[in-house]
Amino acid sequence: MRGRAAVVLVISLFVSALTGAAASKTRHARRDAHLFQEQIPAEQRIDQALNRLTFGPRPGEAEQVKSTGLKKWIDLQLHPDRMRENPVVAEKLKALDSLAMSSRDLVQNFPAPQMARQMVNGTLPFPADPNRRILIRKLAARPQGEQTQRPDLARLFTPQQLRELRTGTPEQRLAALQAFPPDQQEELIADLPPNVLQGLIPLAPPALRRKLELAAGPQQVVVRDLAEGKLLRAIYSNRQLEEVLVDFWYNHFNVFLDKGADRYLVTAYERDVIRPRVLGKFRDLLEATAKSPAMLFYLDNWQSVGVSAPQAGRGVAVRRGLNENYGRELLELHTLGVDGGYTQKDVTEVARCFTGWTIRQPQQGGEFFFNPRMHDRGAKKVLGVTIPAGGGMEDGEKVLDILARNPATAHFISRKLAMRFVADDPPPALVDRMAKTFLKTNGDLRAVMKTMTDSKEFWSVGAYRSKMKSPLEMVASAVRAVNGEVNSAIGLDNQVAQLGEPLYRKLEPTGYSNSGEEWINSAGLLARMNFALNLANNRVAGVKIDAAPTAQPGAPIAGISLGAPEFQRH
Amino acid sequence: MRTTRRIFLRNSAVAMVGAGTAPVWLQRALYASAAPRKKILVAIFQRGAADGLNIVVPHGEKAYYALRPTLAIPRPAVTGDRRADATIDLDGFFGLHPWLAPLEPLFQERHLAIVDAVGSPDPSRSHFDAQDYMESGTPGLKATVDGWMNRALPQEQAKASPLRALSLGPVLPRSLRGPRPAVALQSIGDFQIRNSQAAQAFQQLYLESNDPVLQAAGRETFEAVAMLQAVQKQPYHPAAGVEYPRGRFGDSLRQIAQLIKAGVGVEMAFADIGGWDHHVNEQGTRASEGQLATLLQEYGSALSAFWHDMGDGMEDIVLVTMSEFGRTAHENGNRGTDHGHANCMFVLGGAVRGGKVYGRWPGLEREQLYEGRDLALTTDFRDVLGELVADHLGNPDLGAVFPGYSPRSLGLVGV
Numbered sequence: 001m002r003g004r005a006a007v008v009l010v011i012s013l014f015v016s017a018l019t020g021a022a023a024s025k026t027r028h029a030r031r032d033a034h035l036f037q038e039q040i041p042a043e044q045r046i047d048q049a050l051n052r053l054t055f056g057p058r059p060g061e062a063e064q065v066k067s068t069g070l071k072k073w074i075d076l077q078l079h080p081d082r083m084r085e086n087p088v089v090a091e092k093l094k095a096l097d098s099l100a101m102s103s104r105d106l107v108q109n110f111p112a113p114q115m116a117r118q119m120v121n122g123t124l125p126f127p128a129d130p131n132r133r134i135l136i137r138k139l140a141a142r143p144q145g146e147q148t149q150r151p152d153l154a155r156l157f158t159p160q161q162l163r164e165l166r167t168g169t170p171e172q173r174l175a176a177l178q179a180f181p182p183d184q185q186e187e188l189i190a191d192l193p194p195n196v197l198q199g200l201i202p203l204a205p206p207a208l209r210r211k212l213e214l215a216a217g218p219q220q221v222v223v224r225d226l227a228e229g230k231l232l233r234a235i236y237s238n239r240q241l242e243e244v245l246v247d248f249w250y251n252h253f254n255v256f257l258d259k260g261a262d263r264y265l266v267t268a269y270e271r272d273v274i275r276p277r278v279l280g281k282f283r284d285l286l287e288a289t290a291k292s293p294a295m296l297f298y299l300d301n302w303q304s305v306g307v308s309a310p311q312a313g314r315g316v317a318v319r320r321g322l323n324e325n326y327g328r329e330l331l332e333l334h335t336l337g338v339d340g341g342y343t344q345k346d347v348t349e350v351a352r353c354f355t356g357w358t359i360r361q362p363q364q365g366g367e368f369f370f371n372p373r374m375h376d377r378g379a380k381k382v383l384g385v386t387i388p389a390g391g392g393m394e395d396g397e398k399v400l401d402i403l404a405r406n407p408a409t410a411h412f413i414s415r416k417l418a419m420r421f422v423a424d425d426p427p428p429a430l431v432d433r434m435a436k437t438f439l440k441t442n443g444d445l446r447a448v449m450k451t452m453t454d455s456k457e458f459w460s461v462g463a464y465r466s467k468m469k470s471p472l473e474m475v476a477s478a479v480r481a482v483n484g485e486v487n488s489a490i491g492l493d494n495q496v497a498q499l500g501e502p503l504y505r506k507l508e509p510t511g512y513s514n515s516g517e518e519w520i521n522s523a524g525l526l527a528r529m530n531f532a533l534n535l536a537n538n539r540v541a542g543v544k545i546d547a548a549p550t551a552q553p554g555a556p557i558a559g560i561s562l563g564a565p566e567f568q569r570h
Numbered sequence: 571m572r573t574t575r576r577i578f579l580r581n582s583a584v585a586m587v588g589a590g591t592a593p594v595w596l597q598r599a600l601y602a603s604a605a606p607r608k609k610i611l612v613a614i615f616q617r618g619a620a621d622g623l624n625i626v627v628p629h630g631e632k633a634y635y636a637l638r639p640t641l642a643i644p645r646p647a648v649t650g651d652r653r654a655d656a657t658i659d660l661d662g663f664f665g666l667h668p669w670l671a672p673l674e675p676l677f678q679e680r681h682l683a684i685v686d687a688v689g690s691p692d693p694s695r696s697h698f699d700a701q702d703y704m705e706s707g708t709p710g711l712k713a714t715v716d717g718w719m720n721r722a723l724p725q726e727q728a729k730a731s732p733l734r735a736l737s738l739g740p741v742l743p744r745s746l747r748g749p750r751p752a753v754a755l756q757s758i759g760d761f762q763i764r765n766s767q768a769a770q771a772f773q774q775l776y777l778e779s780n781d782p783v784l785q786a787a788g789r790e791t792f793e794a795v796a797m798l799q800a801v802q803k804q805p806y807h808p809a810a811g812v813e814y815p816r817g818r819f820g821d822s823l824r825q826i827a828q829l830i831k832a833g834v835g836v837e838m839a840f841a842d843i844g845g846w847d848h849h850v851n852e853q854g855t856r857a858s859e860g861q862l863a864t865l866l867q868e869y870g871s872a873l874s875a876f877w878h879d880m881g882d883g884m885e886d887i888v889l890v891t892m893s894e895f896g897r898t899a900h901e902n903g904n905r906g907t908d909h910g911h912a913n914c915m916f917v918l919g920g921a922v923r924g925g926k927v928y929g930r931w932p933g934l935e936r937e938q939l940y941e942g943r944d945l946a947l948t949t950d951f952r953d954v955l956g957e958l959v960a961d962h963l964g965n966p967d968l969g970a971v972f973p974g975y976s977p978r979s980l981g982l983v984g985v
Contacts, residue, residue: 300849300850300906304903307903321903321904323903323904323906323908324902324908328695328696332696333698338694338698338699344693344695347695498756499740507618507844507845508617508618508697508844510697517747520783520784520787521742521753522742522753522754522761522787522790522791522794523739523740523741523742523753523755523756524740524741524754525776525788525791526761526763526791526795527760529768529772530763533765557765557767557768557771559768560771560772563772564772564776564779565779565781565784566779568784
């Protein structure tokens with residue numbers, strides 16, 4: 001004991017002597033470099049692949065990968081279209097009907113209260129579904145302060161049922177409600193207090209659940225479905241790498257769902273812009289985000305007007321002008337990276353190029369269009385390249401060309417991928433090789449991923465189990481590890497938020513950190529331990545597990561292994 | 571597992587503190603005996619670049635009104651009734667946004683000092699980089715691994731409280747990261763594991779883990795959990811008449827007040843409030859309406875509530891506010907403002923020499939603006955923080971807190 005203390009003291013003095021000295025950084029870099037050369041033993045390779053390329057192994061999955069062959073399994077993950085999807089995914093997602101709707105349909109079907117009022121008084125169109133019309137009329141009829149009249153519950157329930165509704169467990173409340181015939185249920189639901197509704201939602205069977213959700217507030221359905229969809233796919237999909245990449249690229253091109261119209265634009269954004277392109281060409285992905293209503297709204301470009309554009313200065317109420325927000329984040333966060341060699345002047349010039357890239361009726365789920373009246377037609381110079389005067393929408397497209405083939409972009413994107421899949425501080429030699437592939441293949445993201453999974457660094461001691469799981473990764477991997485049966489993922493979504501990563505709700509355009517350090521702190525660790533206990537003891541609403549597998553020798557309390565330090569890394 | 575320098579430092583620091591194996595009651599007794607009148611620093615970060623020019627309004631500056639035809643806060647009323655939409659005059663030149671009315675008496679009673687045209691000298695207009703530089707305390711230097719608040723914690727002779735440095739929120743901010751233990755908590759009530767048998771099992775697993783980072787973080791966590799048990803049992807009642815505004819920021823300040831009053835050894839506390847990035851529709855049709863107004867209402871009433879809740883306790887507390895950079899002096903085309911440069915900081919405390927706007931005012935005429943667009947910087951934010959670390963917390967080693975910089979004192983705190 002004394003010996004150990006002495007050693008620690010000596011080491012501490014040694015380290016203090018180095019504090020602030022640049023020498024320590026290179027010294028560590030050199031030692032790390034050696035760890036990224038050293039290969040993990042063969043028997044750990046499947047574990048490494050499952051940890052990094054999926055949301056964590058399910059029981060028995062390692063054996064399946066072994067029988068498929070690791071090389072072939074990785075190849076399939078890189079070509080998700082060649083893989084049969086787990087039918088459970090479609091079955092579970094079926095109930096979440098908003099996920100398949102257009103932005104316009106979302107606005108109509110899940111309106112905010114003031115929109116419902118507009119539908120009733122005829123300034124907005126009504127949805128086709130008669131049931132939805134009834135609901136919207138009810139919503140519009142609600143007093144504006146959200147303070148609903150206390151319903152006369154005694155009229156509707158027997159004393160016994162009332163007791164169960166008031167003080168019973170959510171299960172008893174659900175049974176009390178389901179005791180009524182379906183047509184009466186509708187009426188009851190509309191009069192239930194909000195807290196009772198919220199408690200019932202994760203437990204109810206799909207059809208009833210949607211009714212409860214709509215009564216609780218149609219707007220919330222959209223974000224709930226998104227979060228549930230993400231978690232259900234993460235837990236059940238066979239195309240695991242694709243799911244990991246959809247999360248990665250959504251986060252890279254982050255949009256904050258609670259910003260106004262984005263509430264109705266994010267569903268299509270993730271589904272139609274991000275998801276189909278995560279293993280495609282970076283240039284396509286970049287352009288799709290640049291033209292997406294979700295991004296145009298989030299980073300304000302839809303309102304940006306060239307100073308000399310035909311429309312500038314028109315209108316008394318709003319004097320419009322250039323807005324730099326998108327231009328800056330495009331360079332800093334989406335492509336070159338903050339050290340990518342651009343200036344404030346470049347930011348302004350890029351913003352000028354994108355004037356006129358706007359949205360038609362954003363509050364009604366409108367689509368992208370180029371408005372020449374908002375466009376600055378003057379000449380621009382971006383990163384040394386002149387964009388001649390007189391251009392239109394192609395000015396912005398030229399900027400995307402310049403950025404997508406810039407070596408700084410290749411490096412920035414490669415490093416970010418390597419941070420997610422290899423190590424928080426990935427070895428520069430690997431990043432360089434990935435960037436080389438990026439440039440050689442015109443930004444083929446599948447090829448970049450393949451360079452990475454083929455690298456010795458990916459299979460090295462330096463990479464293995466070195467990454468801290470993000471909250472989403474932690475929650476999904478825990479459910480997978482215990483083969484949890486997810487009826488509703490609302491409870492899991494709450495847990496992910498408790499752990500520090502509210503889904504679709506990162507306000508800043510940076511997205512969530514890819515570095516483990518972000519997630520290592522006391523609040524996060526306690527939340528992880530509590531989640532582990534709740535999950536293992538069937539206290540996460542909507543999830544059922546067979547508790548047996550979590551009770552292991554040496555960890556007699558169910559859930560301990562999921563909250564243990566080892567499980568927080570992957 | 572790879573060991574970085576940060577992990578290495580943090581780990582050895584924890585090891586040096588030692589004695590983690592003592593029973594909980596004994597630990598608590600040890601902490602409780604710590605000197606009762608420790609100086610406390612509370613740091614508030616306004617994330618998203620707050621519009622300092624509409625928070626501390628230079629109503630004596632003609633150019634301000636020319637640059638902001640629709641966003642300028644109207645001049646104070648010359649006589650008679652105060653107008654709800656006008657600037658609250660402080661000294662004939664500067665004034666406060668109308669929703670900061672709760673702070674006016676604190677300024678007039680000389681407890682609140684304002685530093686204007688202050689900020690980070692780094693020219694970055696990236697939120698992420700600028701926040702990072704301000705929180706690391708080393709503008710322009712990305713290699714810094716720890717935060718200024720962590721480095722500013724005075725050296726301890728005896729065992730330090732596990733709650734001496736804390737932040738409210740789900741993640742530990744950059745400012746507090748580093749070798750000295752610091753705790754992030756979402757809420758006091760939730761900071762526990764309700765099953766005591768499981769808590770023990772977890773504690774053992776973390777303390778015996780061979781993962782140095784999680785071992786250290788786990789140790790800090792369980793020490794803090796043990797300490798908070800007593801606090802959790804008491805419901806908290808703020809001082810009479812004090813009401814914190816609803817929302818995360820008010821909750822954060824209320825809980826900081828609760829922990830300080832509970833005497834658990836808090837020396838550094840951190841809270842943040844986001845949503846200041848107003849590129850579009852910063853203001854409604856009047857100065858008292860719109861996004862900035864709503865946020866300032868929450869912000870001002872929370873700071874005021876904290877002051878009144880702490881009462882005499884403010885003698886030992888200084889609260890300081892900051893934001894990564896200011897916003898363009900001119901408004902943009904969308905009734906908003908874009909990323910700028912210098913900003914304002916508030917310094918609030920019993921020992922603060924308040925009632926004054928510190929810092930040289932650079933002016934807002936075109937040739938006076940930084941890069942032709944932003945309020946120029948005349949005071950480095952490290953001058954403000956450095957003085958608080960040295961003269962309030964009593965840590966003279968500013969070379970270690972702000973390496974490569976020698977803060978100059980503005981005379982903000984009394985001796």
